[in-house]
Amino acid sequence: MTEFNxxxxxxxxxxxxxxxxxxxxxxxxxxxxxxxxxxxxxRQSIIxxxxxxxxxxxxxxVPTVLTTVAAxxxxxxxxxxxxxxxxxxxxxxxxxxxxxxxxxxxEAIKATGRRKIVLSGLWTEVCLVLPALSALAxxxxxxxxxxxxxxxxxxxxxxxxxxxxxAGAVPVTWIQVLxxxxxxxxxxxxxVATTDIVKEHGGSYGLGLYYAGDFxxxxxx
Numbered sequence: 001m002t003e004f005n006x007x008x009x010x011x012x013x014x015x016x017x018x019x020x021x022x023x024x025x026x027x028x029x030x031x032x033x034x035x036x037x038x039x040x041x042x043r044q045s046i047i048x049x050x051x052x053x054x055x056x057x058x059x060x061x062v063p064t065v066l067t068t069v070a071a072x073x074x075x076x077x078x079x080x081x082x083x084x085x086x087x088x089x090x091x092x093x094x095x096x097x098x099x100x101x102x103x104x105x106x107e108a109i110k111a112t113g114r115r116k117i118v119l120s121g122l123w124t125e126v127c128l129v130l131p132a133l134s135a136l137a138x139x140x141x142x143x144x145x146x147x148x149x150x151x152x153x154x155x156x157x158x159x160x161x162x163x164x165x166x167a168g169a170v171p172v173t174w175i176q177v178l179x180x181x182x183x184x185x186x187x188x189x190x191x192v193a194t195t196d197i198v199k200e201h202g203g204s205y206g207l208g209l210y211y212a213g214d215f216x217x218x219x220x221x
Contacts, residue, residue: 018143018172018180020060024114027054028099028121028128029069032076038122038150040157046122047081049148052201053120053174054085059193060181063112066091067105069127097126100134109135116141118177119169120148125160132164142169145177175202 015022030050035043057064066082068091069075077083078091094102099121109117117140121128128149132142144164151157161171172180175198182194199209 017183018116018118018177020062020181022114023062023116023118023143024109024112025053025057025062025064025118026099026105026109026120026131027064027066027082028119028131029067029075030079030082030120030122031068031071032079034069034075034122034127035079035150037152039153040124040151041147041154043150046148046150047079048201049145049174050079050120051081051085052197053118053145053148053177054082055197055201056174056178056181056194057118058085059190059197062118062181063114064089065105065108067099067102068093069097070095098130098134099127100131109140115139116143118143118145118172120145120174122150123156124149124151125156129160129164132169133167136164136168143172143177144169145174146171147173175205 027050035046038046054064056062064086066078066086066089068078071077071091071093083089083091092102092104092108094105096102099105117135119128119132119135119142128144132144135142142164144161146161149157151160165171178194178197182190185191195209198205202209
């Protein structure tokens, strides 16, 4: 029987984990006209998740690419609450439904040197699935933030997710991403930012943090 040597275990993150150093966030087409067509989930829930995800990227200084499609002729400007997280960043506007067919977007991703793409967008069955499949085919790892994305129907959203998963994409939620970035409550430099984001966008989890602070004097966990 092989003995397990606990001394050989190193306190280092697995290469499978999303970290502030190995990831890039890509937000695709969170625009008014695209939201109008969403039928897979409550639109306000998607907005909340999208903004929570954006604040997570900013809190950990993760490179972030914002992109829109036909902003001035059809879809409208980027979701104001998302733009407010990155007030000085101009979204890359495209004509292509497949973000990965826009040279400026691809170059922006490549420039980061990151291979893990945290991807969210509207609609799941078109503007999300197409770049996901394209990026996967070029050797990127794709993490699809399901609750910060939406399709025109529940079936469209779910079928697109299944297609991406079969191709190798990993489904995640925005809070999962945030906590994976934080990963250790002893990481004091991002502790307050993380808990503030949860309080504002984390629903009952956020209320729990308020309760812990008000009555128990405890920390997140």
